[in-house]
Amino acid sequence: MRTDAFTQEDHFALRRKGLGGTDITAIVGLSPWRTAFDVFCEKMGLVEPSPPTVRQRIGLAVEPLIRALYEEQTGRRLADKTCIRHPDRPWMCGEIDGFVIPEQEDRGIDYKNVSLWGGSSTDLDSWGAEGTDAVPSYYLTQAAWYQAITEAEHWDITPLRHERLRIYTVRRDLDLEGMLIEAGERFRRDHLETGRAPEITGAASTTETLKRMFPAHDADLIEAPSDAQAWLTSRHSLKLQIADLEEHFALAENNLKVLVGEHAGLRFPDGSQFTWKKTKDSTEVDWKGVALHLQPQPKLLADFTRTRPGYRRIFVKLSKKED
Numbered sequence: 001m002r003t004d005a006f007t008q009e010d011h012f013a014l015r016r017k018g019l020g021g022t023d024i025t026a027i028v029g030l031s032p033w034r035t036a037f038d039v040f041c042e043k044m045g046l047v048e049p050s051p052p053t054v055r056q057r058i059g060l061a062v063e064p065l066i067r068a069l070y071e072e073q074t075g076r077r078l079a080d081k082t083c084i085r086h087p088d089r090p091w092m093c094g095e096i097d098g099f100v101i102p103e104q105e106d107r108g109i110d111y112k113n114v115s116l117w118g119g120s121s122t123d124l125d126s127w128g129a130e131g132t133d134a135v136p137s138y139y140l141t142q143a144a145w146y147q148a149i150t151e152a153e154h155w156d157i158t159p160l161r162h163e164r165l166r167i168y169t170v171r172r173d174l175d176l177e178g179m180l181i182e183a184g185e186r187f188r189r190d191h192l193e194t195g196r197a198p199e200i201t202g203a204a205s206t207t208e209t210l211k212r213m214f215p216a217h218d219a220d221l222i223e224a225p226s227d228a229q230a231w232l233t234s235r236h237s238l239k240l241q242i243a244d245l246e247e248h249f250a251l252a253e254n255n256l257k258v259l260v261g262e263h264a265g266l267r268f269p270d271g272s273q274f275t276w277k278k279t280k281d282s283t284e285v286d287w288k289g290v291a292l293h294l295q296p297q298p299k300l301l302a303d304f305t306r307t308r309p310g311y312r313r314i315f316v317k318l319s320k321k322e323d
Contacts, residue, residue, distance in 0.1 A: 016042075017043060018090070018091045019091055019092060019188070020093055021143075022142065023039050024184055025138045025142055026038060028179075028183050030138045030141050032138065035198075035203045035205055036198040037197060037198050037199070037201065037209065040191050040197050040198055044192070050208075059112070063111045066113065066158055066160050067097075067098070069158075069165040070158050076107075078098045078101065079101050083095050083096075084149055086148070091188060092145070092148065092181070093149070094145060094146050096108055099150075100156075106154065107156060108152045108154075109156045110155065112160070113160045130168060131169060132169070135168050139157055144176045144177055147170070147172050147173075147177060148177035148180060153171065154170070154171060154172070156168065156169050156170075211312070215312070216312070217312060236318060256274050260276045264276070265277070
């Protein structure tokens with residue numbers, strides 16, 4: 001197993017320019033959470049890395065349990081989480097959950113907690129038979145990246161799902177590793193070294209990245225570049241199409257509601273269902289009304305007054321010929 005281990009502090013310094021497992025997954029377009037543009041903005045220091053999400057924090061908290069269950073089920077012993085980088089390509093790096101001890105077994109491991117994310121989601125449905133490498137493509141890509149760094153022949157992915165630990169094994173694929181290395185080198189050459197951003201997509205993560213990059217504005221309007229008119233026209237056309245689709249959607253839904261009437265829903269011959277059910281009543285306290293009723297002193301109101309940050313809102317004024 002060829003790898004260059006280093007400290008957590010070194011990892012934070014390197015990841016600004018180095019590419020980890022989640023980075024390469026985004027770069028090749030397989031990440032559900034990030035795009036190549038998002039990775040570029042973080043590596044170039046245009047935005048700070050996003051803070052851990054609740055999902056990520058839960059995953060970290062559950063890792064010791066997953067490790068203990070894996071050791072119980074397999075009889076293997078695991079080393080602690082560690083940071084790694086390729087000995088010949090130091091820009092290839094990652095933080096892995098650990099290796100099997102002794103290292104002669106040549107096996108790494110990646111913990112995944114998927115128990116809390118819904119039993120019928122596409123994510124869960126994309127897991128295949130245990131013992132195989134039938135895992136979601138973004139996890140498979142991460143494992144291959146770590147195998148390219150370490151030359152480990154096997155990489156276990158261990159999702160905790162429905163209160164049971166399942167073990168999947170990715171066997172080394174040199175063709176996949178080569179494709180990922182080529183993609184990483186191309187990303188560094190074409191974007192990180194030149195400062196030219198990758199193509200922007202409509203992904204929600206990129207929308208959030210742009211909010212973080214440009215949280216405020218100055219007073220100036222600037223002249224639109226030549227390609228901006230096409231984007232403005234496209235946006236207007238798409239907005240009209242969305243409105244038309246929303247009206248047709250409401251028409252279909254309203255017709256189904258009429259057919260349901262006072263019943264719980266409709267059952268179709270192919271097994272489909274359309275239900276229209278009333279949720280349970282709930283209660284809530286009108287705390288603002290309570291506070292006003294108690295007639296608090298101005299100082300008390302000031303103590304509990306918070307400033308809500310503003311946000312950038314889009315307003316479009318089209319020329320007469322565009323209306």
